[in-house]
Amino acid sequence: MLPAPHFIAFNPPRRILMGPGPSDVYPEVLAAQARPTVGHLDPLFVGMMDELKSLIQYAFQTKNEMTMAVSAPGSAGMETCFVNLVEPGEKVIVCRNGVFGDRMRQNVERMGAIAVLVDNEWGTPVDPAAVEAALKAHPDARFLAFVHAETSTGALSDAKTLCALAKQYGCLSIVDAVTSLGGVELRVDEWGIDAIYSGSQKCLSCVPGLSPVSFSPAAVEKLKNRKTPVQSWFLDQSLVMAYWTSAGGKRSYHHTAPVNALYALHESLRILAAEGLENAWQRHHEMHLVLRAGLEKLGLNFVVAEDYRLPQLNTVYIPAGVDDGVVRTRLLKDYNLEIGAGLGALAGKAWRIGLMGFGARRENVSLCLRALEEVLS
Amino acid sequence: MLPAPHFIAFNPPRRILMGPGPSDVYPEVLAAQARPTVGHLDPLFVGMMDELKSLIQYAFQTKNEMTMAVSAPGSAGMETCFVNLVEPGEKVIVCRNGVFGDRMRQNVERMGAIAVLVDNEWGTPVDPAAVEAALKAHPDARFLAFVHAETSTGALSDAKTLCALAKQYGCLSIVDAVTSLGGVELRVDEWGIDAIYSGSQKCLSCVPGLSPVSFSPAAVEKLKNRKTPVQSWFLDQSLVMAYWTSAGGKRSYHHTAPVNALYALHESLRILAAEGLENAWQRHHEMHLVLRAGLEKLGLNFVVAEDYRLPQLNTVYIPAGVDDGVVRTRLLKDYNLEIGAGLGALAGKAWRIGLMGFGARRENVSLCLRALEEVLS
Numbered sequence: 001m002l003p004a005p006h007f008i009a010f011n012p013p014r015r016i017l018m019g020p021g022p023s024d025v026y027p028e029v030l031a032a033q034a035r036p037t038v039g040h041l042d043p044l045f046v047g048m049m050d051e052l053k054s055l056i057q058y059a060f061q062t063k064n065e066m067t068m069a070v071s072a073p074g075s076a077g078m079e080t081c082f083v084n085l086v087e088p089g090e091k092v093i094v095c096r097n098g099v100f101g102d103r104m105r106q107n108v109e110r111m112g113a114i115a116v117l118v119d120n121e122w123g124t125p126v127d128p129a130a131v132e133a134a135l136k137a138h139p140d141a142r143f144l145a146f147v148h149a150e151t152s153t154g155a156l157s158d159a160k161t162l163c164a165l166a167k168q169y170g171c172l173s174i175v176d177a178v179t180s181l182g183g184v185e186l187r188v189d190e191w192g193i194d195a196i197y198s199g200s201q202k203c204l205s206c207v208p209g210l211s212p213v214s215f216s217p218a219a220v221e222k223l224k225n226r227k228t229p230v231q232s233w234f235l236d237q238s239l240v241m242a243y244w245t246s247a248g249g250k251r252s253y254h255h256t257a258p259v260n261a262l263y264a265l266h267e268s269l270r271i272l273a274a275e276g277l278e279n280a281w282q283r284h285h286e287m288h289l290v291l292r293a294g295l296e297k298l299g300l301n302f303v304v305a306e307d308y309r310l311p312q313l314n315t316v317y318i319p320a321g322v323d324d325g326v327v328r329t330r331l332l333k334d335y336n337l338e339i340g341a342g343l344g345a346l347a348g349k350a351w352r353i354g355l356m357g358f359g360a361r362r363e364n365v366s367l368c369l370r371a372l373e374e375v376l377s
Numbered sequence: 378m379l380p381a382p383h384f385i386a387f388n389p390p391r392r393i394l395m396g397p398g399p400s401d402v403y404p405e406v407l408a409a410q411a412r413p414t415v416g417h418l419d420p421l422f423v424g425m426m427d428e429l430k431s432l433i434q435y436a437f438q439t440k441n442e443m444t445m446a447v448s449a450p451g452s453a454g455m456e457t458c459f460v461n462l463v464e465p466g467e468k469v470i471v472c473r474n475g476v477f478g479d480r481m482r483q484n485v486e487r488m489g490a491i492a493v494l495v496d497n498e499w500g501t502p503v504d505p506a507a508v509e510a511a512l513k514a515h516p517d518a519r520f521l522a523f524v525h526a527e528t529s530t531g532a533l534s535d536a537k538t539l540c541a542l543a544k545q546y547g548c549l550s551i552v553d554a555v556t557s558l559g560g561v562e563l564r565v566d567e568w569g570i571d572a573i574y575s576g577s578q579k580c581l582s583c584v585p586g587l588s589p590v591s592f593s594p595a596a597v598e599k600l601k602n603r604k605t606p607v608q609s610w611f612l613d614q615s616l617v618m619a620y621w622t623s624a625g626g627k628r629s630y631h632h633t634a635p636v637n638a639l640y641a642l643h644e645s646l647r648i649l650a651a652e653g654l655e656n657a658w659q660r661h662h663e664m665h666l667v668l669r670a671g672l673e674k675l676g677l678n679f680v681v682a683e684d685y686r687l688p689q690l691n692t693v694y695i696p697a698g699v700d701d702g703v704v705r706t707r708l709l710k711d712y713n714l715e716i717g718a719g720l721g722a723l724a725g726k727a728w729r730i731g732l733m734g735f736g737a738r739r740e741n742v743s744l745c746l747r748a749l750e751e752v753l754s
Contacts, residue, residue, distance in 0.1 A: 001438065001654065001655065002434070002435060002438050002439075002440070002566075003435075004435055004650040004651070004653055004654070005428070005431045005432060005435055005650055006647075006650060006651070007428045007432070007643075007647055007650075009405075009409065009644060009647065010409065010412070010425045010428075010640055010643050010644070011412065012412050012413055012414075012415045012419075012421060012422070012425075012640070013413070013415070013421065014413045015413065015414075015415045015416065015419065017414065017415070017416060019416055021633060022414050022416060022417065022633060022636060024414075025413075025414045025637075028386075030411045030412075030413070030414075030637075031411065032386065032387065033410060033411060033637065034407045034408065034410060034411035035387075035388065035389050035407075036389055036390070036391045036392065036402075036407070037389075037392075037394065037399050037401075037402045037407075037578075037584055037585070038389045038390070038392045038394070038715075039392065039394060039396055039399060039715045040399065040585070041718075042389075042392065042709070042715065043709075044389060044390065045389070048387045048389075051382070051384045051387075054382045055382060055384070057379070058379060058380075058381055058382055061378065061379050062379075063379070071449055071450055071453075071586060072448055072449035072453060072611070073448055073611075073632045073633050073634075073635065074632070074633070075610065075611045075631075075632040076448075076449060076453075076611045076632075078611075079609060079610060079611050103610065106610050107610050109606075110606050110607070110608050110609065110610055111608060189379075199633065201414075201633055207414055207635070207636065207637040207638070208414070208417070208633045208634065208635050208636050208637075209448060209586065209635030209636075209637075209638055229486075229487050230487070231487050231488060231608055231609075232456060232487065232608075232609060233452065233456060233480065233483050233484050233487055234449070234450075234452045234453045234455075234456050253720070254452075255450045255451070255452040255453075256398060256399060256450050256451070256576065256578055256585045257450075257585065258450065258584070258585050258586030258638070259399060259584065259585050259586075260402075260407075260410065260584040260585075260586075261584070261586055261635070261638065263387055263389070264637075266384075266387050267386060267387070270383075270384055270386065273381040273382055273383060274381070274383070276381060277378065277381070278378065332419070332420075338415075338416045338419065341418075343630070
């Protein structure tokens, strides 16, 4: 026998999470998650799942029947949208203005479909004119895919306009709302979004590990008329929905649901519904204004222009002569405060300061400003 | 705006989980999971992940470097093994003696590889002679895939013999250990298993949602020499391991890890290491003997013959004239006791009584026997 390792229990400190996610989790959510595990086919549990579905529909502002949470993180939600809708050989216009647009491209190419790239500079939004040009140049494209709120840069794109363009040119829209859901305006039905995914660990302030998704009737139609099977058994929505829907009171087992994580998501969405979406959007905006004023006073410059800056993810350039690692380590060690490093092209050049969900509170903003002032002085 | 739904907090009852999983979760695991969320790149968290890796290695009895937990349930662990190792057009010998062997076939076929089926009756183990015949008949096969402990029937297959056969005929072995890990003898290195996956919610008595996996050096070699990219970005082990390995102290972000769920897995594996694997195997065996004696006294007959019966999953025929649904509903409503329904070919014909991890305790066995006696009388 290989010997047993012996470790003491892991007791994480109480950090203040102001990076790009995970965000500070609501204490009620941590408590909900610790409630006793029940079976994934327990009638009480599947009743909770019905509530959870309506709560996700509310957060997305949709009546889409095919709305649920993927039992895995946002990257798996992204993959769920692509592998269910796109078939090998089909053309997808992929907008790339940061890390996550490029991840979309990788999803498309790995499944044997064709990605047509519309590139925009990091820190700027997706340009609708460039998208329209691509749609015109590729009349055989079936999908338009873009990131609503780029987590790598903090730029917000105009999802409403982009989805209208997709519709105009006969494409289905696939939208990454990982960082936007709950933090800025997002209206799935009104804007005509066909497939959307998010993550539990950003503005919902739930534990990381789940990805709410939703498919429009047009997307469901496309899924039903596939000529090839979905490449992933685990992510096949037709199979998953047999578990998420009570057809005549009966649910079919697909995989064992992450029971406790779903308790957590239910609780975090209950908190969002109680606050009200528009109030949550407003709160994120107000906290951003306070943070922005303070950061500017410290002489820090935003990467993203004001017009399309995300309130929940503030990306600022690291001042010349300042050591990125030293600052973030001091914030973490001395203040238990986490801010985010730059990602991809912005690695070492920028910090990402998150104000997400439960994290978008006045006390967090003040602590962050004061701590940065002390460390930078 | 679509109106906000208002639900009260979900307060699940305290069930006693004696189905095929999720099993009763250790109270320490629920408590660990509720600790404050920290960032997935926090130095303290990645230190915990290093410990977690050694704990998974211990549970699997392996020194494999490529050992980690997939951020999704066991079905995703299965898919991780297949999509990383198998390439389109390659031949896999898939043993099918229950639901999960057939799920392996679906994985293989959906990814464009070829499944050669070795069928054995439900409730019996995989027959090594039939496997050897298939290996002889298909010298171009690259993989042998089978389920160690079939959760749909309760039958245990001889993994050691099957893996030796795979090696003899130049195949890599892919083994489903979802229900076996922690409940019965399993020695990855000694038996020469090349790729293995399990689930958190069976004999580890952790919350559902994670899948420990491990790849042998030969499997890693196969992965490195792929001619085609892995079809799934989310499950691509080469990318995932850049996060799970501290190469020179640096970890690369892949996806946001399910932080709190990993706390839970760390704690459940700590409990297993403290008990000792062999003691845990022995405890499952002893509790099975007590349960078996009681079930036989009640006149219930096992589906699986004694020689290859799983101690942690006891499948018995529903007596003639007894209503499956009525019995299980009464157990759940009156006793808060969950036992499992039959699955696939055994649906409506059998019950599955789990004695998994924390659930394999004398008080559970006694309660189950007494409750069954009362409900059946």
